[in-house]
Amino acid sequence: MTLDGPPIEELRLDCYRFPTEQQPEQDGTHRWQATTVVAVTLSAGGRTGLGWAYSSTAAATLISDQLAELLRGRDAFDIPAGWAAMHGAVRNIGNRGLAMQAISAVDIAWWDLKARLLDVPLTGLFGRSRETVPVYGSGGFTNLTDDQLRSQVDEWSAAGCRAMKIKIGERWGADPDRDLARVRRLRELAGPQVGLMVDANGGYSIGQARRVGQVLDEYGVIWFEEPVSSDDLTGLAGLRSALRCDIAAGEYVSDGYEAARLLPVLDCLQLDVTRCGGYTGWLRWSALALAANREVSGHCAPSLHASVAAAVPNLRHVEWFIDHARLEPLLVDGCPPVVDGALRPAGDRPGHGMTLRPEADRWRID
Numbered sequence: 001m002t003l004d005g006p007p008i009e010e011l012r013l014d015c016y017r018f019p020t021e022q023q024p025e026q027d028g029t030h031r032w033q034a035t036t037v038v039a040v041t042l043s044a045g046g047r048t049g050l051g052w053a054y055s056s057t058a059a060a061t062l063i064s065d066q067l068a069e070l071l072r073g074r075d076a077f078d079i080p081a082g083w084a085a086m087h088g089a090v091r092n093i094g095n096r097g098l099a100m101q102a103i104s105a106v107d108i109a110w111w112d113l114k115a116r117l118l119d120v121p122l123t124g125l126f127g128r129s130r131e132t133v134p135v136y137g138s139g140g141f142t143n144l145t146d147d148q149l150r151s152q153v154d155e156w157s158a159a160g161c162r163a164m165k166i167k168i169g170e171r172w173g174a175d176p177d178r179d180l181a182r183v184r185r186l187r188e189l190a191g192p193q194v195g196l197m198v199d200a201n202g203g204y205s206i207g208q209a210r211r212v213g214q215v216l217d218e219y220g221v222i223w224f225e226e227p228v229s230s231d232d233l234t235g236l237a238g239l240r241s242a243l244r245c246d247i248a249a250g251e252y253v254s255d256g257y258e259a260a261r262l263l264p265v266l267d268c269l270q271l272d273v274t275r276c277g278g279y280t281g282w283l284r285w286s287a288l289a290l291a292a293n294r295e296v297s298g299h300c301a302p303s304l305h306a307s308v309a310a311a312v313p314n315l316r317h318v319e320w321f322i323d324h325a326r327l328e329p330l331l332v333d334g335c336p337p338v339v340d341g342a343l344r345p346a347g348d349r350p351g352h353g354m355t356l357r358p359e360a361d362r363w364r365i366d
């Protein structure tokens with residue numbers, strides 16, 4: 001068997017905009033009314049691979065302006081060389097944030113393409129640490145009605161989720177009493193066995209986070225995500241010493257430098273495959289976490305995380321984020337199902353097993 005792959009031939013871009021179910025949705029520090037998908041299809045040797053990022057159409061422009069040309073003709077098996085070339089190409093416009101979301105979408109498509117060329121599932125190409133990937137239910141936006149929260153919790157319970165997460169820190173920490181009341185409500189709705197998780201999206205001041213965290217500890221909350229900004233490393237370190245619950249962050253991590261800075265000040269590193277350099281980045285930064293004796297958790301994009309999350313030994317879980325859990329089956333056929341609280345990766349289908357649905361054209365944007 002040759003170690004050379006066929007040359008990359010073509011890169012196609014498709015963008016979609018999926019409106020939120022409740023308009024708008026809100027967390028501690030942000031409001032949104034839609035989710036934008038930037039999808040990349042790469043072709044080589046008569047096969048195609050699909051990747052996408054939850055980003056902005058600006059990422060599509062970046063891919064066509066900065067990345068597409070340098071991919072053409074590259075060996076479809078040599079993803080590390082292509083990744084380094086893409087990373088180098090965006091140096092002068094900033095190689096984090098948006099640029100890394102663009103690279104992530106291409107990298108995911110490239111791994112899918114390679115697996116399909118080899119006619120193996122991505123779980124076979126990566127190798128497995130586990131057969132299934134535990135998920136936790138995530139949503140609980142700060143502006144939900146009680147009925148809407150109940151219906152989300154019911155959905156997660158029915159899927160077998162053993163942990164559930166809501167947003168707190170409403171309006172940059174303007175109403176901590178209401179935040180705590182909503183956590184108590186989550187406990188009532190979810191029952192005594194479910195692990196409670198909260199995400200403040202960096203909305204609290206350091207003092208607020210400490211005081212709220214002490215009450216969360218009394219409630220038995222196990223996970224306090226971005227109690228303060230994930231840029232405040234000193235603040236995260238202090239909270240981690242002061243509180244019993246785990247401190248988690250990392251959803252904006254673009255590279256190994258950012259992952260390495262965060263690891264000492266948290267218990268679980270969240271990595272987002274659509275922001276951290278695709279599957280290549282996810283595997284690399286997960287290994288950094290392993291070296292620091294830390295767990296990793298997949299941030300959002302559950303269908304894209306399933307295969308790679310099954311590969312790493314230090315996985316805690318993947319976030320079954322309600323916006324993405326709803327839109328991914330509209331975007332693609334072949335989403336891995338959640339059974340008994342865990343994602344089942346593609347089985348014996350090649351690649352990640354997902355293909356764009358023609359019906360998704362309804363949400364297409366130019």
Ligand SMILES: [Mg+2]
Nearest residue numbers: 199201225251
């Ligand atoms: Mg978060």
